[in-house]
Amino acid sequence: MPSDQVFLKNAKIFTMGAQGVLTNGMILIKDGKIEKIGPDILTPSDAQVIDLSGKTIIPGMVCASSALFIEKKDLQYSGEEKPDTDILEGIHYFDPSVSKILKYGVTTTYISPVSFRFMGGLGAVVKVHSGESGKILILKDKAALNIRLERLQDKKTSNVLRLTQYHRIRDQFKQAEEYRKEWADYNNKRKKYEDEKKKLEERKEGESENKPTKRLPSAKKTKEPQRPKKDESKEILLQAMDKKIPVRFIVHRPDSILQALRLGEEFGLRIILEQSEDWPYILNELENASVSLLSNPLLDYRRFLFPGGVQGYAAGFLQVRESDLFYPYRASDRAKQKTQISWGKLSDSGIPFAIVPPDRFPLSARFMRFYAALLLSRGASPEFALGAVTSSAAKILGVADRVGSLEEGKDADLVVLDGEPLNSLSKIEMVFRDGKAAWERKR
Amino acid sequence: MRRHKLSVPLMSILLIIVGICLFAGGTEEAYLIKGAKVYTSGIQGVLTDATLFIENGRFKKIAQGEEWPSVPVKNYSGKTIIPGMVDAHSYVSGYYHLLENTEVFTSDLITAVVFDALDPEVKLALESGITTVNLVPRNENLVGGISSILKLTRDFNNISVLKKRSFLKISFNGEVIRPDRAPTSLMGAENLLNQEMETIKSGLEQNREDIFPQNGLRSMLEGNLPPMIAASSLAEINTALQWLKKWLMDGVIVGGEEAHLLIPYLKQNNVSVLMSPILPFYPEKWAKNAAHLIKQGIPAAFVSYMPEADPLSLRLSALMLYHQGLTQQEALKTITLIPAQILGVADSVGSIEEGKHADFVVLEGEPLDLGSRIIAVYVNGRAVFQGKK
Numbered sequence: 001m002p003s004d005q006v007f008l009k010n011a012k013i014f015t016m017g018a019q020g021v022l023t024n025g026m027i028l029i030k031d032g033k034i035e036k037i038g039p040d041i042l043t044p045s046d047a048q049v050i051d052l053s054g055k056t057i058i059p060g061m062v063c064a065s066s067a068l069f070i071e072k073k074d075l076q077y078s079g080e081e082k083p084d085t086d087i088l089e090g091i092h093y094f095d096p097s098v099s100k101i102l103k104y105g106v107t108t109t110y111i112s113p114v115s116f117r118f119m120g121g122l123g124a125v126v127k128v129h130s131g132e133s134g135k136i137l138i139l140k141d142k143a144a145l146n147i148r149l150e151r152l153q154d155k156k157t158s159n160v161l162r163l164t165q166y167h168r169i170r171d172q173f174k175q176a177e178e179y180r181k182e183w184a185d186y187n188n189k190r191k192k193y194e195d196e197k198k199k200l201e202e203r204k205e206g207e208s209e210n211k212p213t214k215r216l217p218s219a220k221k222t223k224e225p226q227r228p229k230k231d232e233s234k235e236i237l238l239q240a241m242d243k244k245i246p247v248r249f250i251v252h253r254p255d256s257i258l259q260a261l262r263l264g265e266e267f268g269l270r271i272i273l274e275q276s277e278d279w280p281y282i283l284n285e286l287e288n289a290s291v292s293l294l295s296n297p298l299l300d301y302r303r304f305l306f307p308g309g310v311q312g313y314a315a316g317f318l319q320v321r322e323s324d325l326f327y328p329y330r331a332s333d334r335a336k337q338k339t340q341i342s343w344g345k346l347s348d349s350g351i352p353f354a355i356v357p358p359d360r361f362p363l364s365a366r367f368m369r370f371y372a373a374l375l376l377s378r379g380a381s382p383e384f385a386l387g388a389v390t391s392s393a394a395k396i397l398g399v400a401d402r403v404g405s406l407e408e409g410k411d412a413d414l415v416v417l418d419g420e421p422l423n424s425l426s427k428i429e430m431v432f433r434d435g436k437a438a439w440e441r442k443r
Numbered sequence: 444m445r446r447h448k449l450s451v452p453l454m455s456i457l458l459i460i461v462g463i464c465l466f467a468g469g470t471e472e473a474y475l476i477k478g479a480k481v482y483t484s485g486i487q488g489v490l491t492d493a494t495l496f497i498e499n500g501r502f503k504k505i506a507q508g509e510e511w512p513s514v515p516v517k518n519y520s521g522k523t524i525i526p527g528m529v530d531a532h533s534y535v536s537g538y539y540h541l542l543e544n545t546e547v548f549t550s551d552l553i554t555a556v557v558f559d560a561l562d563p564e565v566k567l568a569l570e571s572g573i574t575t576v577n578l579v580p581r582n583e584n585l586v587g588g589i590s591s592i593l594k595l596t597r598d599f600n601n602i603s604v605l606k607k608r609s610f611l612k613i614s615f616n617g618e619v620i621r622p623d624r625a626p627t628s629l630m631g632a633e634n635l636l637n638q639e640m641e642t643i644k645s646g647l648e649q650n651r652e653d654i655f656p657q658n659g660l661r662s663m664l665e666g667n668l669p670p671m672i673a674a675s676s677l678a679e680i681n682t683a684l685q686w687l688k689k690w691l692m693d694g695v696i697v698g699g700e701e702a703h704l705l706i707p708y709l710k711q712n713n714v715s716v717l718m719s720p721i722l723p724f725y726p727e728k729w730a731k732n733a734a735h736l737i738k739q740g741i742p743a744a745f746v747s748y749m750p751e752a753d754p755l756s757l758r759l760s761a762l763m764l765y766h767q768g769l770t771q772q773e774a775l776k777t778i779t780l781i782p783a784q785i786l787g788v789a790d791s792v793g794s795i796e797e798g799k800h801a802d803f804v805v806l807e808g809e810p811l812d813l814g815s816r817i818i819a820v821y822v823n824g825r826a827v828f829q830g831k832k
Contacts, residue, residue, distance in 0.1 A: 363725070366727075374813050423814060
C-alpha cells in the first residue's frame with residue numbers, strides 16, 4: 001500500500017533556515033509538508049524511503065519575477081492605467097513553460113501583469129504548477145503593486161519626461177490621499193447626521209407625547225451627506241500607503257531609484273526595487289532606506305543597451321535605434337568596475353536581495369541556479385547567493401512562512417542535486433513540489 | 444641652481460620607474476606557468492600539473508616535469524587554464540558602426556577599420572575570456588561587407604589583425620527583408636544576389652564596385668573570400684545551402700537555429716554552422732538541437748553576437764551542451780578550437796598547443812562552472828586582465 005509519507009535520508013541538506021547545513025540530514029514529508037527535518041530521525045515504518053547518499057538537497061527555488069501563466073500575446077499588454085488590474089483575473093492556466101521551469105528546480109514564482117503603463121497592477125505569488133483542471137496554487141494574492149517609474153514614450157526617454165512621469169505617479173498617490181480624506185469627511189458627516197436624526201426622532205417622539213410644535217429647526221440644517229464614489233484603484237493605493245501591499249518600482253537609473261525612495265518616504269510605502277541596474281551608485285542610500293532589491297548580475301550589462309534588455313531587442317520584442325538608447329552615455333571603465341566589485345559589498349550590507357531573471361520571458365526563470373553561481377563569481381558569499389534564489393526571495397515576496405527554506409511545517413518543495421548547488425556542472429536529479437516528486441531525471 | 448638640485452632626485456626616480464618597467468617588460472618575454480589543470484582543447488586533452496613555457500607571446504613547450512630554462516615562474520596551483528575563447532561572430536565595440544544601410548550591397552566594406560580598442564565592451568569581452576573575435580557587418584544588408592579576425596586588445600596603438608579579409612557577410616536573415624526596398628522576400632533576396640553576382644562575373648558592373656577594385660563579391664567569385672551567410676530558419680538555411688551549391692562554394696552558416704533538420708545537406712556541402720548563443724529565454728530544444736548537430740559531426744561553434752547578448756553567453760551555451768550530455772572538454776571546444784577552425788585561424792589560436800599564440804584564461808574552478816571566477820586573461824603571453832587576489 002503506498003503511503004503519502006516520504007522519507008529522504010543521508011543527504012547534505014542546505015536548509016536555508018535555522019538548522020543551517022546538515023551534512024547527513026533526513027527529511028520526513030507528510031501531506032505535502034515537512035513533518036520533520038534534522039540530522040537524526042528514526043526511519044518511520046510506513047514511509048517510502050529514498051536513500052540520497054552523496055546527494056544534495058536545497059529548497060525549491062523562488063523566482064521573484066516572471067511572466068509565467070501569461071499568454072505570449074499579452075506580454076505587450078497596454079491596457080488602462082489601473083493599479084487594481086489583478087494578474088489572477090487574466091491567467092493563462094495551461095502555460096507549457098511550467099514543466100520546463102520546474103525541471104530546473106524552480107517551484108515558486110511571482111507573477112504580475114506585464115505593462116508599459118505607470119501602474120502595472122497587482123501581482124501574485126504562485127507555485128509553478130498547473131493542475132489537471134487548470135487550477136493554480138496561489139500562495140499569496142495582491143502580493144505587490146507594480147509601478148514603472150521610467151516609462152518610454154515613443155520608445156524614448158529623457159530627464160524632463162522622467163520628471164513628468166514621477167509627478168504623475170505622485171499625483172495618483174496624492175489623489176488617493178484626497179480620496180481618503182473625502183471618505184473620512186463623509187463618514188464624519190454621516191455620523192453627525194445619524195446622531196442628529198436620532199436626536200430628532202427622540203424629540204419627535206417626546207413631542208408627539210406632549211404638544212406638537214410648528215418647527216423642527218435642526219432637521220432643516222443637516223442634509224443627508226452625499227456618499228462618495230468607491231474607487232478600487234485608489235483603495236489599492238491606500239492599502240499600499242498602509243504598508244499592506246508592498247510597491248515594486250521597476251527602475252534602472254540611480255536618479256530614478258532615488259525618486260522611488262522619495263515616493264516611499266512621502267507616502268510611507270514598503271519598497272521593493274526591481275531591476276535597478278545602477279544600485280551600486282547609491283548603495284548607502286539603499287541601506288538607510290530599508291528597501292529590498294531584486295536584480296541580476298546579467299543586468300549590469302544593460303547600461304549599454306535597450307529598455308527591456310537587448311535580448312528583448314534581439315527577440316524583436318522592442319525595436320529601437322541608437323538615438324532611442326535608454327542609456328545615451330557610455331559607462332566609464334571605472335563605473336563598470338564599481339558594479340563588478342559591488343556584489344561583495346551588497347552581500348555584506350544586509351539589504352534584502354533576491355535574483356530576478358534578466359527579462360520577463362517565462363523560460364528565463366530556468367537559469368536561477370546559474371544566476372546565483374554568477375553572483376558567486378562576482379564576489380558574493382555562497383550563503384548570500386543561494387539565499388537570493390531561496391530564503392531571501394521568499395521573505396521579500398512575503399511567503400517565507402510557506403516556502404524558501406526547509407523547516408518543519410513548511411511546504412515540502414525541494415530540489416535534489418548530484419553535487420554542490422552553486423556548481424553549474426551539478427545536475428538536478430529530482431524536484432519535489434508539495435511533497436510529491438514532480439520531476440525526476442531519467443536513468 | 445635650484446632647478447638642478449631638484450632634478451637629481453627626480454631623475455633618479457624616473458630612472459627607477461624606467462628600470463621597473465623594463466624589468467616587468469622583460470619578465471613578460473619568457474616565463475613558465477605551473478601548477479594548473481590545463482584544458483588544452485588540442486590533442487593533449489586535459490593536462491594535470493603540466494608546465495607551460497611561454498616565450499615571445501607563444502607557447503614554446505608544454506610538458507610535464509622536465510628541465511626548464513631559468514625564467515620567472517607564475518604559479519597557478521589549484522587553478523584551471525583554458526584557451527582564450529574565440530568568438531566567430533561579434534559586433535564588439537562597433538554595434539552601430541557595422542551597419543551601412545544605404546545600399547543592399549556594400550560588399551567592399553571592411554570591419555577592421557572600426558574596431559575601437561577603448562570601448563568598454565572590449566574590456567568586458569576580455570574579462571569574460573574572449574581573446575579572438577571575428578568582427579562582422581550586421582545582418583541588415585544582403586551583402587554587408589567583409590569581416591576581419593582580430594586579437595582583442597585595449598592597446599589602440601597595437602591592434603593585431605589575424606586576417607583582415609576573413610569572410611563576406613551575406614544575409615538571408617529576416618532582418619534583410621524590409622517593406623520599403625528590394626528585397627522584400629527571401630526569394631527576392633536570393634535572386635537579387637544572383638543578379639549582382641552575374642553582373643560582376645560578366646564584368647559589366649556599373650556601380651560602386653567599379654570604383655573599389657577590392658570588391659568582396661568579386662573576391663568571393665574568384666574563390667579568395669568564403670561566404671558567411673546569416674540564416675536562422677529552415678527556409679533560410681535551405682535557401683543558403685541551395686545557393687552555395689549553385690555557385691559551387693563552401694561556406695559558413697550563422698544563426699542556424701534549425702540547422703539540425705538539414706544535417707545530411709550540411710555534410711554534403713561541407714558547411715559549418717556558427718550557432719546563436721543559448722540565451723536564458725530561448726527554448727530548451729535549442730540546446731538539444733545544438734548538441735545533436737555536434738554529435739552528428741557537423742563543425743559547429745557558438746558565437747556571442749555581442750553586444751546583443753552578454754559575453755558570458757558563450758560559456759553559458761557550452762554549459763548547456765554539457766547538460767545535454769557532452770563532456771566538458773567537448774563542450775569547451777565549441778567556444779575555443781572549433782570556431783578557430785571554422786575561421787581558418789586554428790594554426791595560431793583556439794587551443795593550447797606548442798607554437799600557437801599564448802592566449803589563455805585562468806579560472807578559479809571548472810571552466811564551465813559559471814561560479815568559478817576568471818582570475819587572469821592572457822593575450823599573446825601578456826596579462827590583459829588580472830582579477831583581485
